[in-house]
Amino acid sequence: MGSMSHHSGMPLRRAGWRARFGVTGVVAVLLLISYCSRGSFNPNTKHRQFVALSVPEEIALGRQAAPEMIRQYGGLHPDGRAQDRVDRVGLLLVDAGHFDTSYPFEFHLLADSRTINAFALPGGQVFITAGLYARLETEGQLAGVLGHEIGHVIERHGSEHLAKQQLTQGLINLIGTATYDPSRPETAIGGRIAEAVGGLINLKYGRDDELESDRWAVELTSAAGYDPRAMIDVMRLFESIGSGAGQPEILSTHPNPANRAQRLTSMIRERFPDGVPSTLKP
Numbered sequence: 001m002g003s004m005s006h007h008s009g010m011p012l013r014r015a016g017w018r019a020r021f022g023v024t025g026v027v028a029v030l031l032l033i034s035y036c037s038r039g040s041f042n043p044n045t046k047h048r049q050f051v052a053l054s055v056p057e058e059i060a061l062g063r064q065a066a067p068e069m070i071r072q073y074g075g076l077h078p079d080g081r082a083q084d085r086v087d088r089v090g091l092l093l094v095d096a097g098h099f100d101t102s103y104p105f106e107f108h109l110l111a112d113s114r115t116i117n118a119f120a121l122p123g124g125q126v127f128i129t130a131g132l133y134a135r136l137e138t139e140g141q142l143a144g145v146l147g148h149e150i151g152h153v154i155e156r157h158g159s160e161h162l163a164k165q166q167l168t169q170g171l172i173n174l175i176g177t178a179t180y181d182p183s184r185p186e187t188a189i190g191g192r193i194a195e196a197v198g199g200l201i202n203l204k205y206g207r208d209d210e211l212e213s214d215r216w217a218v219e220l221t222s223a224a225g226y227d228p229r230a231m232i233d234v235m236r237l238f239e240s241i242g243s244g245a246g247q248p249e250i251l252s253t254h255p256n257p258a259n260r261a262q263r264l265t266s267m268i269r270e271r272f273p274d275g276v277p278s279t280l281k282p
């Protein structure tokens, strides 16, 4: 048994072919990192960032990790209409935003109704759980949540964070020491990939990252025709849910929701000095 004796920390129901297939791609992506971990200009932030991955690598990593992520949250939500709505609102925000990226955004409604969360992988894969989706009262609120996650992607927070944490080096080591032998299923490194994906979901962004993403939420919702004050309602919702153990991404405690609501109010006042136009949808 030896090689998988440590607990992976994330439940993995089955180390399926996808996880194994994914490994090759992830390894290929990671091998490139050492060549690309230099400063990079982000046209959306107008400054250089230290990022672990190039944009094509972010896209590849996001696509490789998405199926694992979906699996960990009980698959995609079976309600095709709700799924379409998430997709439609998400793409509306992407189209309305005048940001310069080549990210192929994809929006996924996850079946998990007990977890309240939304998050994004580097490269444009955005997720919202059924648990959070069901609590949102208006399309504007959905737009706010998705806009915030789009913000993390285009600001390249995940990639920046990976570079900071040197988590990527850890991943390289993990994958480098793993040897998979098909005749001995216990050697599958699916669990370790799951762990790596878990690390990406539970990324604790900094305070400034959250505020930057909230600013994008304001920008994108209003550009797409929604009242940006919907995002303040989302903060009220988060406040009422309270903070538990295992803080999900979207419920980031720093700054706390009340604080973020306050900051959102001043961002919105800056954006619309004469008041929010009544033409914007709730």
Ligand SMILES: [Zn+2]
Residues within 6 Å of the ligand: 148, 152, 205, 209, 210, 213, 249, 250, 252
């Ligand atoms: Zn966030």
